[in-house]
Amino acid sequence: MKQVATFNRARLIFMVVICLTYREVQGQYGQVAGAWNITYQDGGNEQQLTISNDIQYVDLVIHNVDLTSGADFYFEVHASDPKLASIEKRIERSELTGTPASWQGPVPVQTRHFGFTSIYVTLNTSDGANAERSPDDLTLIIARRDRLDEKIFAYTASALLLLMFLNLGGVLDLERLKAIMLRPIAVTIGFCTSYILMPVLAIAIGYCFLAKHQELHLALFFTALSPSGGLANICAIFLKGNVNLSIATTTINSLMSLAIFPLWILILVRTIFTNTELDVPFLDLAGSALALVCAIALGMLARIFLPKTTAYIFRFLKPFCACVSLGLIAMTVGINAFAFKELTGMIYLAALFLPICGYFLSYGIAKLLRCSAADALTISVETSVLNMTVPIMLLQHCFDEVRADMTLIVPITAALNSLAMMIVIYTVRRIFGWNKNLDGDAFASKVELISFDEHIKEEIIVSHISYQNEKTAL
CATH class of the missing domain: 2.60.40.10 (Immunoglobulins)
Known part of the structure; x- marks a missing residue:
């Protein structure tokens, strides 16, 4: 019986192969109308x-x-x-x-x-x-069709970013900044974690999740390589980090990107992305870095020559910069909402692990090198808060319009994940009472970000004393 069953099974397989072969020959190219x-x-x-x-x-x-x-x-x-x-x-x-x-x-x-x-x-x-x-x-x-709102957004976003850096420049403590630059250990660590640790992480994570999609892998690398921008400075303020170190690191990284980007791209073209033509938009990067430096310098001059103006900046810095940052993120996501149709599970995981690994590894490296708690926190924030504007610009410069549109989802998702991670960290620190100034000199002048004018405080104190006197008399 077993032999009969084996024979029948073999005959069935043979008949299937014959039928498939006959069908393939029947549909063979060139039989009906020649080599059309x-x-x-x-x-x-x-x-x-x-x-x-x-x-x-x-x-x-x-x-x-x-x-x-x-x-x-x-x-x-x-x-x-x-x-x-x-x-x-x-x-x-x-x-x-x-x-x-x-x-x-x-x-x-x-x-x-x-x-x-x-x-x-x-x-x-x-x-x-x-x-x-x-x-x-x-x-x-x-x-996609060219849309006017994208061009309007580009100019509006640039203006708002410059205004935000102008305000950040107004809160810099020159003495504190001088001490940071004379002993640039923390700045150097922030530079190395941003331009060595993060790109290596992006390459490794890309091999794990995006190995079959070279354009997406490159987009993840550009996201890791781009300097953090103003959002990292705002996160440093909310998390009670060293704001002077944060702004100094952002400025130096933005200037050094003109040298680091070509070096990394030269390495990549010869090792990993051998079939991809990559170029660096020097003019765009130089213009962005120059505008950032000028905005911060104007803010610092305003602090020296217009101290009353900078007092108002202190009062409204936190809500203003937070609103500007969230507004820019909302506009960027809204303009590029079409890209979310390209989101897959692998893209999301790659964009999730990049900021998380960057945060914890950079914090650990900073602590091993004996940085203060405030400086280690600031370095990890500068490293892991990802920029979506610069990588989008790089992708649009390196790829044609369609390929650039198909890869925009990577920097957008990674930047949103890094922001969500900062919100979670801030919430946890507030719940457990950890969100306190770890370094008394980390934030210049120790002025509350939202405070009353001195004369208003005096009126409140006088009113309180009068109330206490009346209560005692009664």
């Missing part, structure tokens, strides 16, 4: 469309068709990814002309989402007995 193929009418191998509710057209050519077989067939045009574009076009044999026969004309395309897809053509016999696919596919690039 497709091209775009302009002769290229790719064409770009934009996302639109209107029907757009692609000029397609089917050529080198052999009509001598006498078989009744027709062609159908397809898009390989229906989520990006849909195509419904049928071309009858009677529409072909010439010897060898060919057809050329517009093919209607309904675009749905940005990205890359391909156009291919199938040849089908009327009896359904045979089907062939074109040997070559054509690349269809679907891009």
Whole structure:
């Protein structure tokens, strides 16, 4: 019985193989209409469309068709990814002309989402007995339309960032800053954790979660390499860190990015991203760094020559900078909301582990090198609070529009995760009573960020004394 069962199983497998082989031979390319193929009418191998509710057209050519077989067939045009574009076009044999026969004309395309897809053509016999696919596919690039609000956002965000750094410059303690620069141990640690630890982490995490997607891996690396920006300074204020060290580290890292970015890109092109052409937008980076330095310098001058003005800055620094930072994040996410359609579990995990690992490793390194608690906290915040503006600029400079749009989700998600991590840390510190000044000189002048004017305080004290006297008299 076992031998019969084994024989029947073997016969069944053999019949399946024969059927599949017969079906493959039956649909073999070139049997019905010769070695036909497709091209775009302009002769290229790719064409770009934009996302639109209107029907757009692609000029397609089917050529080198052999009509001598006498078989009744027709062609159908397809898009390989229906989520990006849909195509419904049928071309009858009677529409072909010439010897060898060919057809050329517009093919209607309904675009749905940005990205890359391909156009291919199938040849089908009327009896359904045979089907062939074109040997070559054509690349269809679907891009987003240029929107005015993105350009308006870029200028608005730049202005708000400069205003925020102007305010931060106004709260710098020059004596404290001088001491930091004369003994730059903490600044050096912050520089090394930002430009050595974080890029290495991004490469390692990228290999774990994004190894099959080189563009996303590069986007994660750019996110780790970019200087933290003003959001890290605001987080340092809320977490009672060393604000002078935070601003000094942000400024130095922004200036040093002009040298560090080309060095890292040279290493990457020769080792990891060998098939990717990378370039550094020197003018954009230099302009951003120069604007940051000028804004901070103006704030420092205002503190020296307009002390009353800086007193108001102290009073409203925390809510103002928090509102500006959250507003910029909200605008960036809103403008690039389309990118969230590209979010996957692997992208989210990579964007989650990068700030978390960066925070704890940089804090541990700072403590091992005997930094104070306030300085270690500040260094870890500067390292792990991720910037989304600079990596977006780098991606748009290195990639074409569509590839840049497909990778924007990485810096956006990583920056949001780093902000969420700061909120969790702040909440935990407040609940357990840990959110206190760890270093009495860390924040210049020891002035409350939201306080009353001196004359208002005096009026309150006088009123309180009068009330106590009246109460005693009664």
